[in-house]
Amino acid sequence: MKTADLIVIGAGPAGMAAASTAADAGLSVLLLDEQPRAGGQIYRDVKRAATVRGHILGQDFTEGLPLVEGIEKQGITQVFGATVWSIDATGKVACSVNGQGIVARGLRVLLATGALERPMPIPGWTLPGVMTAGAAQILLKQSGLVPKRAVLAGSGPLLYLIAAQMVRAGVPPLALVETQVRGDFIAALRHSVGALRGWRYLLKGLKMLRETERAGVLRYRGATGIAVEGERQAKALTFTASGQSHRIACDTVLLHHGVVPNTQAARSLGVDHVWSDRQACFVPRPDQWGGTGHDRILIAGDGAGIGGARVAEIAGRLAALRVATDLGRMTGPERDAQAAPLFRQRNRELAVRPFLDTAYPPYTGALSPDDGTIVCRCEEVTAGDIRRFARLGCKGPNQAKAFGRAGMGPCQGRYCGLAVSSLLAQENDATHDGTGYFRVRPPLKPVTLGELAATEDQTGRAG
Amino acid sequence: MNNALPFHDLSPDTASLVNVRFDGTEYALPEGANLAAALLAAGVTVFRTTPTSQAPRAPYCMMGACYDCLVKIDGTTRQACMTEVRKGLIVERAHTAGGVDENG
Ligand SMILES: Cc1cc2nc3c(=O)[nH]c(=O)nc-3n(C[C@H](O)[C@@H](O)[C@H](O)COP(=O)(O)OP(=O)(O)OC[C@H]3O[C@@H](n4cnc5c(N)ncnc54)[C@H](O)[C@@H]3O)c2cc1C
Ligand code: FES
Numbered sequence: 001m002k003t004a005d006l007i008v009i010g011a012g013p014a015g016m017a018a019a020s021t022a023a024d025a026g027l028s029v030l031l032l033d034e035q036p037r038a039g040g041q042i043y044r045d046v047k048r049a050a051t052v053r054g055h056i057l058g059q060d061f062t063e064g065l066p067l068v069e070g071i072e073k074q075g076i077t078q079v080f081g082a083t084v085w086s087i088d089a090t091g092k093v094a095c096s097v098n099g100q101g102i103v104a105r106g107l108r109v110l111l112a113t114g115a116l117e118r119p120m121p122i123p124g125w126t127l128p129g130v131m132t133a134g135a136a137q138i139l140l141k142q143s144g145l146v147p148k149r150a151v152l153a154g155s156g157p158l159l160y161l162i163a164a165q166m167v168r169a170g171v172p173p174l175a176l177v178e179t180q181v182r183g184d185f186i187a188a189l190r191h192s193v194g195a196l197r198g199w200r201y202l203l204k205g206l207k208m209l210r211e212t213e214r215a216g217v218l219r220y221r222g223a224t225g226i227a228v229e230g231e232r233q234a235k236a237l238t239f240t241a242s243g244q245s246h247r248i249a250c251d252t253v254l255l256h257h258g259v260v261p262n263t264q265a266a267r268s269l270g271v272d273h274v275w276s277d278r279q280a281c282f283v284p285r286p287d288q289w290g291g292t293g294h295d296r297i298l299i300a301g302d303g304a305g306i307g308g309a310r311v312a313e314i315a316g317r318l319a320a321l322r323v324a325t326d327l328g329r330m331t332g333p334e335r336d337a338q339a340a341p342l343f344r345q346r347n348r349e350l351a352v353r354p355f356l357d358t359a360y361p362p363y364t365g366a367l368s369p370d371d372g373t374i375v376c377r378c379e380e381v382t383a384g385d386i387r388r389f390a391r392l393g394c395k396g397p398n399q400a401k402a403f404g405r406a407g408m409g410p411c412q413g414r415y416c417g418l419a420v421s422s423l424l425a426q427e428n429d430a431t432h433d434g435t436g437y438f439r440v441r442p443p444l445k446p447v448t449l450g451e452l453a454a455t456e457d458q459t460g461r462a463g
Numbered sequence: 464m465n466n467a468l469p470f471h472d473l474s475p476d477t478a479s480l481v482n483v484r485f486d487g488t489e490y491a492l493p494e495g496a497n498l499a500a501a502l503l504a505a506g507v508t509v510f511r512t513t514p515t516s517q518a519p520r521a522p523y524c525m526m527g528a529c530y531d532c533l534v535k536i537d538g539t540t541r542q543a544c545m546t547e548v549r550k551g552l553i554v555e556r557a558h559t560a561g562g563v564d565e566n567g
Pocket of ligand 2: 521522524526530532533543545
């Protein structure tokens with residue numbers, strides 16, 4: 001069994017920064033990520049992509065290079081293609097690498113598994129040709145692919161980013177269909193401190209929008225009734241905007257209305273989560289260093305609540321400082337001296353979030369989908385099914401599994417969990433916290449029996 | 464630009480093409496490329512069908528979270544978006560839910 005002072009799960013900005021800071025403090029680090037290369041979602045494959053496509057992807061992307069270079073140092077063992085499927089509170093981590101089960105033990109474990117895009121259940125969202133906007137970005141970053149006849153739909157700054165990147169790539173989208181309304185922006189201005197601080201973000205967003213509009217991309221706002229048309233493949237996006245119905249023929253529909261923490265790893269350890277009204281999702285409540293309530297488990301990055309890449313990086317460093325102190329490699333005063341500027345920087349970065357969250361709320365049509373709309377993609381359970389379960393007495397998501405298999409497919413509720421909780425809460429007139437979320441148990445990702453058996457062997461021998 | 468294909472490839476890799484079979488059809492795909500991306504670029508639209516209603520599915524998240532890109536490789540269900548193209552891969556559409564694999 002491999003051992004390390006610190007096992008970091010996830011090599012995005014949070015995980016990379018943590019690994020680097022921990023190694024600087026003299027800790028041995030095992031950095032695991034299921035992707036083939038470092039970067040996480042924002043800096044996906046940055047080392048290869050920055051040289052060939054840096055001009056298209058922009059400076060916010062190439063900024064990730066120093067982080068990737070920063071993990072090439074003594075003390076850090078990197079294992080890519082490592083899918084972590086079990087973590088326990090003693091610091092034992094099981095993963096699969098090339099079909100081989102591997103067990104490792106860390107004195108501390110940092111969960112840096114990032115975010116997922118908020119599920120956007122609308123009619124037709126399961127059709128081939130429909131993807132998340134983030135998926136399109138991954139295709140662009142990692143593989144240099146751009147969909148030729150695409151419509152973007154939803155809300156949020158990431159939608160502007162992919163639109164601008166597609167324009168720069170010479171393959172602009174056909175249209176940008178936004179769901180937020182003017183009132184959202186006005187409400188957001190009330191968060192005036194954040195709005196001022198967020199000026200940089202606003203200007204960036206405006207610049208990307210202008211770039212997109214100049215390329216002739218049609219833009220709609222306040223869209224409702226959004227649906228994807230098609231039998232075996234997406235053929236068109238239909239919606240209503242300014243009282244008019246629209247139909248845009250296309251091959252690809254890219255959906256996005258924000259990102260939410262990927263809570264699978266933390267939940268499998270029983271880490272508490274609470275509902276955040278502002279972010280409209282469940283978030284864990286770590287302490288200022290990322291401590292979770294389990295002595296050996298810490299959490300950093302967007303998995304701990306959405307703060308964006310810079311906040312993720314800072315949180316990774318803070319968690320590493322905490323671990324270095326816990327393990328006696330750094331004194332409390334040394335830690336605090338290094339942490340003070342990081343705390344200040346984090347507060348500055350976080351100040352913009354209330355503004356952004358209010359200006360780009362999730363699409364209400366997808367928070368309360370029509371009865372016929374599939375909510376659980378894996379098991380094809382509809383919103384109407386979930387409402388019916390509630391009327392039959394179903395109070396929470398775990399019961400919904402028994403009523404109709406919602407959340408029991410291979411994605412283990414990653415893309416239906418929030419919708420199932422919200423629908424049950426709405427229908428039962430209950431709170432989100434009272435309704436709860438799916439119980440998450442290992443394996444976090446499907447594993448083969450061979451992989452399971454191999455890890456049992458290793459635990460038996462060494463653990 | 465080949466307009467029949469839904470994706471534009473900004474940097475086509477013609478140096479290291481290898482043969483991959485998908486559902487009986489041979490494709491020449493760049494070695495080491497992401498399998499889901501390479502199949503999408505080659506015009507494949509349906510990766511699997513659902514166990515419940517046989518509805519067609521294709522990659523949705525490209526980050527290993529949604530499992531809509533499931534395919535069968537050497538009898539084992541795998542996520543195409545988490546697999547790299549290798550010479551001689553034999554890939555088939557998955558028609559299972561793909562939990563813990565029966566052949567593992
Ligand atoms: C698809 C997508 C695209 C995004 N693009 C942008 C963007 O262009 N610009 C922007 O500002 N923000 C973007 N974001 C927001 C994103 O959350 C960033 O803020 C940032 O990447 C968060 O950093 P992180 O370190 O917390 O997590 P991430 O960067 O998400 O890194 C988490 C890492 O953990 C790994 N991981 C997860 N689970 C496991 C497991 N079980 N086993 C092994 N490894 C695991 C993942 O492979 C990933 O590499 C995107 C989000 C998503 C979901
Ligand atoms: S596309 Fe979602 S898991 Fe592969």
